[in-house]
Amino acid sequence: MSAREQRQAASDAGLSKQRVVVEAIRLADREGVDGLSMRRLAGELGAGAMSLYHYVANKEELLDAMIDIVFEEIELPPEETGWQSAMRRRAVSARQVLASHPWAIGLMESRTSPGPANLRHREAVTACLRRAGFTVLMATHANWLLDSYVYGFALQEASLPFDTADEFTNMTEDVFLPQLSPDEFPYLNESAAALVAAGYDPAEEFIFGLDLILAALEPLRASA
Amino acid sequence: MSAREQRQAASDAGLSKQRVVVEAIRLADREGVDGLSMRRLAGELGAGAMSLYHYVANKEELLDAMIDIVFEEIELPPEETGWQSAMRRRAVSARQVLASHPWAIGLMESRTSPGPANLRHREAVTACLRRAGFTVLMATHANWLLDSYVYGFALQEASLPFDTADEFTNMTEDVFLPQLSPDEFPYLNESAAALVAAGYDPAEEFIFGLDLILAALEPLRASA
DNA sequence: TCGTACAGTGTACGACGTACGGTGTACGAG
DNA sequence: CTCGTACACCGTACGTCGTACACTGTACGA
Numbered sequence: 001m002s003a004r005e006q007r008q009a010a011s012d013a014g015l016s017k018q019r020v021v022v023e024a025i026r027l028a029d030r031e032g033v034d035g036l037s038m039r040r041l042a043g044e045l046g047a048g049a050m051s052l053y054h055y056v057a058n059k060e061e062l063l064d065a066m067i068d069i070v071f072e073e074i075e076l077p078p079e080e081t082g083w084q085s086a087m088r089r090r091a092v093s094a095r096q097v098l099a100s101h102p103w104a105i106g107l108m109e110s111r112t113s114p115g116p117a118n119l120r121h122r123e124a125v126t127a128c129l130r131r132a133g134f135t136v137l138m139a140t141h142a143n144w145l146l147d148s149y150v151y152g153f154a155l156q157e158a159s160l161p162f163d164t165a166d167e168f169t170n171m172t173e174d175v176f177l178p179q180l181s182p183d184e185f186p187y188l189n190e191s192a193a194a195l196v197a198a199g200y201d202p203a204e205e206f207i208f209g210l211d212l213i214l215a216a217l218e219p220l221r222a223s224a
Numbered sequence: 225m226s227a228r229e230q231r232q233a234a235s236d237a238g239l240s241k242q243r244v245v246v247e248a249i250r251l252a253d254r255e256g257v258d259g260l261s262m263r264r265l266a267g268e269l270g271a272g273a274m275s276l277y278h279y280v281a282n283k284e285e286l287l288d289a290m291i292d293i294v295f296e297e298i299e300l301p302p303e304e305t306g307w308q309s310a311m312r313r314r315a316v317s318a319r320q321v322l323a324s325h326p327w328a329i330g331l332m333e334s335r336t337s338p339g340p341a342n343l344r345h346r347e348a349v350t351a352c353l354r355r356a357g358f359t360v361l362m363a364t365h366a367n368w369l370l371d372s373y374v375y376g377f378a379l380q381e382a383s384l385p386f387d388t389a390d391e392f393t394n395m396t397e398d399v400f401l402p403q404l405s406p407d408e409f410p411y412l413n414e415s416a417a418a419l420v421a422a423g424y425d426p427a428e429e430f431i432f433g434l435d436l437i438l439a440a441l442e443p444l445r446a447s448a
Numbered sequence: 449t450c451g452t453a454c455a456g457t458g459t460a461c462g463a464c465g466t467a468c469g470g471t472g473t474a475c476g477a478g
Numbered sequence: 479c480t481c482g483t484a485c486a487c488c489g490t491a492c493g494t495c496g497t498a499c500a501c502t503g504t505a506c507g508a
Contacts, residue, residue: 014455015455037495037496038495038497048458050457051457053497054456058496058497103333105333106332106333106334109326109329109379109382112383112384112385119409122412123409127410130411136414139411140418140429144380144432147376148372148379149372151376152371152373152374152376152377153376155332155372155379156372161336180343185343187347187351187363191350191363194360194364208365209368209372212437213440215440216439217436261464261465262465263465271488272488275487278485278487
């Protein structure tokens with residue numbers, strides 16, 4: 001028993017759930033979630049495929065654990081600021097984290113039971129809203145609304161076929177605009193052209209909607 | 225050539241891309257996206273697995289086609305009403321459609337090129353917003369915001385482990401509340417209890433956030 | 449010196465997507 | 479009426495997947 005603990009403490013040699021899950025995330029970041037197989041993951045860890053099953057019951061559990069680590073990376077709403085800036089900070093952090101692990105958002109649809117980090121996160125957000133004067137019901141509404149926006153934005157961002165502003169300009173000019181006939185899609189053409197001219201920044205786009213939602217929620221507080 | 229057309233016209237015998245994709249959607253609705261394999265799909269159609277490859281280049285293309293059919297099911301914003309009720313109608317329709325094909329939302333992350341129905345939809349939405357007086361830039365913002373909300377809501381809804389209000393009450397009382405220690409998660413307990421008491425209706429929850437967003441967008445029109 | 453416990457593995461099975469090389473049948477040309 | 483061609487369709491096979499199961503080796507208390 002103490003032997004195992006020693007082993008786990010030694011971070012270099014010997015496997016551990018921690019090590020397995022962390023490496024799985026690295027692999028998924030690098031190769032996408034389709035490139036993550038138990039055999040490849042084991043290879044990456046210098047182990048046999050079946051060894052992984054001493055630390056995770058099956059692949060589903062591995063995926064659940066990966067998602068929960070991702071939630072751990074998201075900043076909790078800070079307590080010392082107003083509710084709006086607290087919510088803004090955690091939402092911005094969530095977007096960043098989800099954008100850096102694009103596979104995570106696609107996985108969420110299929111995982112139904114929230115992990116501990118997820119629960120801690122929800123608790124902290126709900127606490128922040130309640131302390132800011134929202135009723136139980138309003139806090140629920142706000143939660144759904146904000147989470148929907150964050151996840152939906154991340155989902156759309158993940159399905160964009162480019163990562164940088166330059167790539168966006170190139171793709172739009174070379175691929176999208178040519179295949180969008182101006183007769184059939186006049187408004188999309190107009191909007192694509194405007195975007196190329198004005199530049200493209202998902203972080204800015206995100207803030208726009210976020211602040212609009214936060215401002216619209218403000219008057220719904222039952223300010224004591 | 226005319227032979228093939230005859231064949232395709234006869235809807236009963238003979239395959240066709242249409243028939244393949246429609247059956248694939250039925251299968252995914254029934255068994256989830258993991259239950260959709262080329263072999264099973266072929267079996268469902270009374271054909272051999274390899275026959276499908278005469279109508280779709282590969283499974284990726286099949287998935288793309290499935291998603292596009294789903295987009296076809298979503299109501300376009302009606303032209304004869306105000307922009308708010310037009311947007312509300314199409315958003316409500318989108319939620320309904322995505323809720324009835326829960327696999328679709330999880331697929332979107334991985335498909336990067338929008339199909340024709342998707343494009344038509346975006347064009348119609350953008351047209352509606354532009355005609356309502358939003359600038360090109362504002363229409364883009366509104367598009368991102370509304371789509372993020374709709375997709376994010378659908379994503380959260382799809383990851384709920386229950387479908388009906390009764391199931392929700394049961395799950396919450398029997399499964400969630402017992403495993404949420406009131407000390408560690410006081411606010412989640414409070415909110416779960418309130419939800420059980422008040423009843424649960426995703427459609428209503430959706431409307432709340434939707435109307436809040438629409439109202440917040442209203443003053444941003446450059447009303448001519 | 450042995451027994452036990454447990455980290456780690458090798459092999460095997462039934463699925464998967466799909467490349468490749470067939471069939472059969474329908475039809476226009478001779 | 480025959481035959482070549484075209485094309486819808488399929489059987490088989492390959493490499494990969496998740497993972498059940500039985501096995502190794504080694505560390506350690508007795």
